[in-house]
Amino acid sequence: MLTATDKAAATQEASLDPEDWDGLRALGHRMVDDALDYLRSVRERPAWQSPPPAARDRLRGSAPTQGQGAEAAYREFVENVLPYPTGNIHPRFWGWVIGSGTPLGALTEMLAATMNPNVGGFDDAAGLLEDQVLDWWKELLGYPKSASGLLVSGGSMANLVGLAVARHAQAGFDVRKAGQAAAPRPMRLYASTEVHSSVGKAMELLGLGRDALHLVPVDAEYRIDIPALEKAIADDRRAGTQPFAIVGSAGTVNTGAIDDLEALGALCRREGLHFHVDGAVGALGALSPDLRPRLRGMEKADSIAFDPHKWGHFPYEAGCILVRDAEKHLATFAAQADYLAKSEGGIAGGGKRFADRGPQLSRGFRALKIWMVMKATGTNRLGASMAQNVAQAAYLAQRVEAEKELELLAPVPLNIVCFRYRGKPAVADADALNRALVVAIQEAGIAVPSSTILGGRYAIRVCINNHRTRREDLDLFLRETLRLGRDLQVKEAHGHR
């Protein structure tokens, strides 16, 4: 049956597998050695450094039509990429809310990509593993086993999924079919002014619009003001809009404030609203017996968004959404297409389909790194690491308060410390000086704090979401902050920065 052309084509068939398996194996061993050496010695390097011009130049240029081989590509990586990480693996990286990762997590990513499953809900081990990991999260966060869930790219996507479920369950019309324009009344979501930006972004993306997010003031502890919230809901109802959900923050990104989740849950039940918790910052604290009481009420939420890649230190990306009512979750996303038709057996014959729980159809094997590191390390040790960060934040706050030249700018209920250099005598322009101070600390490679604005005042923000941090790191950071702050104050006095 084969033609001569067919035979010629067949003999030329080639895969993308290596021609030299032993060579790739040797390279793989070198990669493991290099990776572990790199992590083991991270403390000896700067917390951050900008890629120099030479590395930047080498990271330009056209698409490689001809391959240069794995060895040469790896050499380029070692020279131009590896030395310039974001820095969150470093013990003195405290910017934003970014996890550190772990060596075992990194090795496990190789295993996940070796199996390279598409975790869309086939009858395979990856699907079983995601089920198990979701069950673990339910158990750890006090959720019933009947709940549904999904591993997603991160907190932004988890909030989007949770709010999509809230919208669909509460709309009172078929929003999937008819769209938001068919809403009989404008729908309204409630959250505090401290809520994460991804909630507003989700409202935009969902076509509800940012105006449909009613931001409610916070109290002195940066928690949502419940009486103000109750009034907002009542006012909005009178004005003819339709409240549909409240977002509670289990750890705000600015200061780590935890809303009164019990009160929010009770209010949602009274008002018939969906209760969504954004726990990207703090929900994982539930793994620590010391921190769990602060999150009381979270377990009553209708949905919880959280981020294993943050305080859990599983490598990026690993976010998660849990939804109490599995039916509502599926009703929001489940689709049917001819080529996806269920089979009565074979690989597509399983029960669940993860694609019916969120926006993704093809999905990677996020569950493996969580499964492997949890099994190896245990949730107690992960929780203890979080409690350690909270104790370190309290320690830092106490040291800031003891320094007359520094000023603590917010309470420290979790692992985030906001303060600034005020000088003694006081600096003229504290905002400008502290802005310069943050850059100076980062550019010297000392540490990576980030910044925020609190009550109109620029704050240095230290988020200790880092299992490698020690108190000695915080001591060094404070020492250098004072030194650089004084230098900048002298310069300010002389009129140049």
Place this chain on the structure above:
Amino acid sequence: MLTATDKAAATQEASLDPEDWDGLRALGHRMVDDALDYLRSVRERPAWQSPPPAARDRLRGSAPTQGQGAEAAYREFVENVLPYPTGNIHPRFWGWVIGSGTPLGALTEMLAATMNPNVGGFDDAAGLLEDQVLDWWKELLGYPKSASGLLVSGGSMANLVGLAVARHAQAGFDVRKAGQAAAPRPMRLYASTEVHSSVGKAMELLGLGRDALHLVPVDAEYRIDIPALEKAIADDRRAGTQPFAIVGSAGTVNTGAIDDLEALGALCRREGLHFHVDGAVGALGALSPDLRPRLRGMEKADSIAFDPHKWGHFPYEAGCILVRDAEKHLATFAAQADYLAKSEGGIAGGGKRFADRGPQLSRGFRALKIWMVMKATGTNRLGASMAQNVAQAAYLAQRVEAEKELELLAPVPLNIVCFRYRGKPAVADADALNRALVVAIQEAGIAVPSSTILGGRYAIRVCINNHRTRREDLDLFLRETLRLGRDLQVKEAHGHR
């Protein structure tokens, strides 16, 4: 300054790093050996097998409070997880549209998670690398360098981003602020009845609603019927709705049909519509000089969604969206929050912010696997692998047509072959028999085709998106399909299946 309690706490500080680095190193080396052996020998194993009850039992159970160590966790993985992959790494996996991955891609995932950057747009190597990789895709797909882009989780997210840009650019009002309810007229999107399900899902999520997606019939080659599309747009305008975009498919998921992208682009320009291409199935064919002409017109699109993790064989997840007009892209997503305020230097002092281009804020290092494998392998070889799959599909189609008991059900313009067993004499219930046949082929571990419905008829669907496939695999598959088909036909005749 330190209290006794502080000192005690400080001495107890512990990271999540291994206590025994050398032990983890030895384990890492074993993982590399096991992973490469596993991929090298994949051909010797079944294309798919269902996890047996014993493995399922071991993938249940509570969250591990106490860690058992990396060694023990890895042993469990090797025993209960590794043997039961989805199967897309196997040379005879042709279900859905799923890439195979590569050994180097898998090793590179370990490196990405070792650096563990948060690719949100910091001044680091990961950001530079994503820029470079995006520039490569622009170049390879014929896009101008001034275009914008983003690596995303996959085609579903890429389509969502592209359609969000289209909606925002075309709305004529501030949809981010006011939401879809503020639209003066109902907005309409156009695509063929063969368009991927993620487009409808995106419409639902965006609050436009599934009804706003106007599905247009296809011609005999499963390409969008352009006169019918023109009429639909004109009718909709007359009815007072607002057409805003057309989605062209560069490879439909059912049959690999490529819409007439040149004609669609011209129509969009005439009508003032956004032209989005869903190229998840076929866009990467642009890497092959043989396939590139079939995609003519794609380079004129306003946005292109495609999937490096499919035909590019980069490990999951790696999707991509390109947007011709960078301003429109940013205008759709760019946000500002206090704690994200731009700095004039330091780690946040770079120019770009990837979070301003899509729904994610925290983002993993997807660029590295693309960069590394492209450098090592070269785009020519990747393109040749795709052309090889197209030639193999043509070969399979030709063999199907030569077999009287088989029936080709659709043209084969790319790498997808839809056919079925009809028998000779003809089977009584071809739908039921072929449904059972697909399950039998999968459960015997022979191969993994999927299925679809074409013109109301159940089809066995073979999507050769697999760099390990050889013609001998297709021969074996056909031989077994005929054997099992005949068996099932005998059983059908005896009234039991």
